[in-house]
Amino acid sequence: MDLIEYTPGPDEWAHRFGGYPAQLSVKPGDVLRVGTEDCFGGRVQRPGDLPSEVVKFEDMNPVSGPIHVGALSGTHETALLHDALPELVWFYDIDVEKWTATFRAVRSDFQVTLPLDPMHGTVGVAPPFGESRLVFVPSVHGGNMDTPELRAGTTLYLPVSVPGALLALGDGHARQGEGEVTGTGLESAMRTAITVDVIKGAEPLGWPRLENRDFVMSTGSIRPLEDAFRISQKDLLSWVSDLLRLDVLDAYQLVSQLGVSPVANVCDPNYTFVAKFPKRYLDTSAYGGVHDRLSAIADNYRKSFSRLW
Amino acid sequence: MDLIEYTPGPDEWAHRFGGYPAQLSVKPGDVLRVGTEDCFGGRVQRPGDLPSEVVKFEDMNPVSGPIHVGALSGTHETALLHDALPELVWFYDIDVEKWTATFRAVRSDFQVTLPLDPMHGTVGVAPPFGESRLVFVPSVHGGNMDTPELRAGTTLYLPVSVPGALLALGDGHARQGEGEVTGTGLESAMRTAITVDVIKGAEPLGWPRLENRDFVMSTGSIRPLEDAFRISQKDLLSWVSDLLRLDVLDAYQLVSQLGVSPVANVCDPNYTFVAKFPKRYLDTSAYGGVHDRLSAIADNYRKSFSRLW
Amino acid sequence: MDLIEYTPGPDEWAHRFGGYPAQLSVKPGDVLRVGTEDCFGGRVQRPGDLPSEVVKFEDMNPVSGPIHVGALSGTHETALLHDALPELVWFYDIDVEKWTATFRAVRSDFQVTLPLDPMHGTVGVAPPFGESRLVFVPSVHGGNMDTPELRAGTTLYLPVSVPGALLALGDGHARQGEGEVTGTGLESAMRTAITVDVIKGAEPLGWPRLENRDFVMSTGSIRPLEDAFRISQKDLLSWVSDLLRLDVLDAYQLVSQLGVSPVANVCDPNYTFVAKFPKRYLDTSAYGGVHDRLSAIADNYRKSFSRLW
């Protein structure tokens, strides 16, 4: 396990998925500690800083990357793991010891303390067919999905369209509700430890998938919202059908009774839905157990290194 | 506390909300034990019974009611409580002692046991402006919202458009996933104990709301799905704004970080979204604490009567 | 040809399709001269009259009817014809001799004269399955479709769900653009001459259809707008397939190259699309030529009676 650190400066940030050369390379099993700026490029510093005034549109939502993912290992599994252990550096309202953020109303006399639940809004790879997409857009290549499910301990599976995949990530949220109804979460620069793997020989992914301890999850990102819902449900029942060797209609019926269907965002250029199925009803591991193996790497990392950089 | 029993036969079922005279009357604090048939009118009895063959469209989804809700008490609160204690009569696969349902695949060799989580898909009152709506339609009057949140212990708030409200309910599901993606849950006839209250003097409800031990919840039922989402979120932030005496933009920001946003159905003539806010961040009770008072009636009922009819 | 006159007063207007008894009866070949009030019930009389102040919601958009349509004739055709010859009585800005309406900007110094192109926004019959729907809603029973295609000389085909159909009409517009993007046309009380027929033995209509001299037209009214589009296109290619004895895929290809697809409204509770196919590519008449026969009645009426009441 090599530990690699990468915190690009403003001149090195990417603003599109696709169309950039790789900035560094990691191989399966490495742990990468990556610094990401918040979605405003760090320019919203104090209450009076209006994003529309201090950040140009084309400078919004910078991502750190692209990162070339090498497939040097002899493993035959296929996957990309995000085991994020974010250390927030946002200097105000966040209490890292207590793991809380304090909400203060600005037009009313009210404050309340919320638990942190950090996540990355934007993680993606180069899109298929040579397209280059703005970082704001979630689609088949990942991108700005803005789902709170993309938190520490979650594996994100992304489809590889170019050699090295060209992974990039950013848009950290200290927490976010489902739907991201105001268009922002608790926007935060982050330092995140991730590790990756490459799955070979699997059926190509149609849409990004996620896995955590309790759920396998499919996503769909498109407009209108019902089409995002349908994509996520159809992908999930196809996945459950594979994992349980079930006829797809049987899987459909089972997902219909056990599915959990939180919305991710209804504010981005495409809307994102997540469809979840509880792993306790499965008898096999997805993709040869890659989530468990990468979680073990993450546990080992946590024991070996201080939580804070 | 009067205990009233009401199990209408096929000739007494209603098939629309609105346009029927009341079948019985209850007053606040009464407990009503109501029998409802499944959404197929009990005609799907064995594996070979195809709904499209054994049930005419106009006979689908019968509801028990309408029930005239009397407002005789001097209380100034306003609410309608559903504390359902369903006793399922579906004769196969349901184990009431173990509180499980066994799923058997029909086109694959697979079975699995699921926990029961009973709910009513369809609960509503007479619509405003004298309309008469088919029971399949969820809208401002409630109706076929098909949300698993409408389970035992949940208070449903509905707007009263005619004297006596004319409540009716049906479409019991022994459990259902979020989205009801196949178009059905575990369809079940049910026996359900409910109690009601009438809230006077409150701001008229725009859309049905729910409350359980942990959450206040708003709903929206319309197409397209993003409009259902927007309705539910807007109603929730308005409600949170009232409960916390917050400026609506402050409430918007808070809901954006704490909101839980499960979809209810994406299969009915209107789609339904639910927006939830955790009650632990509130310092007042909704509608003068009617949920707690009616929960106390429910607890008392549970102690006094056998769980099974 | 009997000439029947019917101009109901405020106490006689209907506000829902369905749920009212018939007010009068007409038989095929009769000409009915019907007076309708504007969508504000005639209460917007002068520039300062704001609809939201002078008209209650439940009094909006009154329709004249329901009209019981008798099927006494021995004909075996099936249709309902609207050959409207509207005589506008709106007293200001309308020049009936010149057949113009003068638009005067209210916040700018500008006026322009527009040609009249009168139509009825709302024409419908009792809905199926005993529902009672507000007049604002367009759906399978017709209702508030708000398409400028429903002008004089156009036959409207509606599905009959109850004995006598229970036709009602209102919401006259002196003209309206496609989409009705502000939510209103040139709202006008109208006097309209219509004649009707009843088609027996035809395939039941799924959705309202229209026919004029040059086009057969299908409609779809639902949300979201793409579903309204799909309904109208699917119905049209099914109709063209029948009329040309074409395989449905051949009809699909032909409609794809010849179809004209104007939107009707994107402001009502359901959105309405119209799909048009030019009749010059047909070799048979729809529904046994009922449009031509009823057009002949209309021509005869025009010769026999003054254009103005």
Next chain:
Amino acid sequence: MDLIEYTPGPDEWAHRFGGYPAQLSVKPGDVLRVGTEDCFGGRVQRPGDLPSEVVKFEDMNPVSGPIHVGALSGTHETALLHDALPELVWFYDIDVEKWTATFRAVRSDFQVTLPLDPMHGTVGVAPPFGESRLVFVPSVHGGNMDTPELRAGTTLYLPVSVPGALLALGDGHARQGEGEVTGTGLESAMRTAITVDVIKGAEPLGWPRLENRDFVMSTGSIRPLEDAFRISQKDLLSWVSDLLRLDVLDAYQLVSQLGVSPVANVCDPNYTFVAKFPKRYLDTSAYGGVHDRLSAIADNYRKSFSRLW
């Protein structure tokens, strides 16, 4: 007026807007005769050729370009004119002398002759913010709008995001209905004469606009369809407001009564709507009369050169 000819071969076709260097350069007033292949890259040659078998997805819908548009003239107007005089090379069913295409049903015994009405489905420039978009996608940069309004004699206004604009065009249709409901028009290779101009100092375009002899037109391309409709309507009333010096609400009212609103496509990755306003109600020319000037160039070209290459 220089006459430039450009017919790229398969190795020179572009498959994305953005991300390619310019292939040639034209200046305002030049006439460019450009050859474009059909949307299948010319590989569908006979009835048995299924596009899914003979064309790879990434080879579909090739466009000819990008073309660098020079702004060397001293004019201060800004516009891009498409005066297409297409000479179809598809060898079967098209009769260029009679200007017809013969439709032959494949699963029925039927044929009919349709008039040609050639158009380009795909015309666009490099997108803003450095994105590179597949040719299938219509958006703010133009692209695959698939509207039959983009026919000979129509000026298309596109926003310039990079030096030289980098114009490309393709996807010729010998004719197409509104909505392109099967997903294709009469796909044809084309030879098209275009001329261009550059408008300086105008308000940047939000979305592509069109102008022909009778109408100014706005477009919107997004999902869902109602959002595409809203974009096109809002842009049109803003344009009409500018041209008539009207308050925007007055323009809104006027567009609502005079607007023509045909759908363009409901089959592409984004759906496209067109909103039209009749020029006879305007008292000024758009963009300083550039449409008239470029139409004069087109007339001159028609007189000087054979219609067929």
